[in-house]
Amino acid sequence: MSAMDNDDMGFDPLKREAVGWVRHLTSGQATAADAEALRRWCGQSAEHAAAFAAASRLWRDLAPAGRNLRAAATAGPLTSASRPFNRRALLGGGLAAAASAAAVYALARPPLDLWPSWSELAADYRTGIGEQRNVALPGDVSIRMNVQTSIALQPADPGAARIELLSGEAEFATSGRSFGVRVADRWIFADQAQFDVRYVPAGGERPVCVTCLKGELQVERGAQTITMKESQQLRYDARGETLAAADIEAASAWQRGVLLFRFTPLSDVVDEINRYRPGRIFIVNAEIARLPVSGRFRIDRMDEILTQLQQAFNARVRSLPGGIVLLS
Numbered sequence: 001m002s003a004m005d006n007d008d009m010g011f012d013p014l015k016r017e018a019v020g021w022v023r024h025l026t027s028g029q030a031t032a033a034d035a036e037a038l039r040r041w042c043g044q045s046a047e048h049a050a051a052f053a054a055a056s057r058l059w060r061d062l063a064p065a066g067r068n069l070r071a072a073a074t075a076g077p078l079t080s081a082s083r084p085f086n087r088r089a090l091l092g093g094g095l096a097a098a099a100s101a102a103a104v105y106a107l108a109r110p111p112l113d114l115w116p117s118w119s120e121l122a123a124d125y126r127t128g129i130g131e132q133r134n135v136a137l138p139g140d141v142s143i144r145m146n147v148q149t150s151i152a153l154q155p156a157d158p159g160a161a162r163i164e165l166l167s168g169e170a171e172f173a174t175s176g177r178s179f180g181v182r183v184a185d186r187w188i189f190a191d192q193a194q195f196d197v198r199y200v201p202a203g204g205e206r207p208v209c210v211t212c213l214k215g216e217l218q219v220e221r222g223a224q225t226i227t228m229k230e231s232q233q234l235r236y237d238a239r240g241e242t243l244a245a246a247d248i249e250a251a252s253a254w255q256r257g258v259l260l261f262r263f264t265p266l267s268d269v270v271d272e273i274n275r276y277r278p279g280r281i282f283i284v285n286a287e288i289a290r291l292p293v294s295g296r297f298r299i300d301r302m303d304e305i306l307t308q309l310q311q312a313f314n315a316r317v318r319s320l321p322g323g324i325v326l327l328s
Contacts, residue, residue: 198210210233211233
């Protein structure tokens with residue numbers, strides 16, 4: 001039996017429905033309407049809300065030895081180690097209300113980013129798992145969105161386009177019009193440039209990576225401005241920033257339909273693969289998580305990567321319902 005079958009999650013219809021909601025949210029096909037429907041479903045009763053919170057928690061806890069899961073242990077109510085779901089506990093005192101609050105929290109701030117947040121679902125442009133998309137904005141601004149990417153339009157200055165990258169990765173190009181992209185707490189401005197911006201979870205954090213492919217960029221936060229030239233890469237988060245030479249081939253590989261890794265820890269490789277396939281791969285062996293991976297893999301053949309990793313590291317692969325894969 002899978003981990004989803006443990007702790008009274010077996011054949012109870014309500015809990016099966018909750019698991020179904022979690023699987024749909026992780027499929028990459030969920031919409032803002034789905035999120036609203038889920039909010040109504042959780043609001044039917046404390047048991048509905050608790051069932052969804054428990055399903056989310058169990059989905060997250062399939063591989064507690066994984067790096068992302070360890071890092072999430074300090075993130076808050078739904079991302080910290082918690083007691084197993086228990087019906088009797090739900091019915092006692094104020095725990096029912098707590099379960100309802102946890103379900104709402106999961107909608108606003110999904111554990112481990114397993115599904116899009118409410119703001120991401122309501123974005124003006126969004127791609128799901130394995131989906132890429134081209135967007136053209138007025139004034140010769142083009143956007144190539146990678147998988148699991150959400151973009152919101154922002155109020156524009158006169159003659160200037162403005163957007164916010166809520167999450168994911170995209171390549172932007174402008175051929176003369178002033179263009180600005182807000183990512184986290186900074187703005188990226190360009191007049192004639194081509195650049196890639198990546199804003200996805202990594203190591204329990206969510207750093208921003210900006211790669212200048214052509215032209216020049218201005219990255220601003222308050223009075224601070226960093227000028228980026230072609231073939232430079234800027235990484236920043238709440239702790240600071242680092243400007244260095246860029247690996248252009250690796251940064252833009254996804255646009256050619258491939259993933260390129262150079263001595264990348266297996267844990268990071270798996271994090272990236274998870275963005276391109278339904279379900280989720282968990283590493284349950286901490287030793288192999290640190291092993292380096294180098295190679296070029298086709299995005300349209302994600303399942304072949306698992307076979308190659310299995311052979312390269314003599315790893316065991318166990319498939320579970322819902323696209324869950326345990327790598328040990």
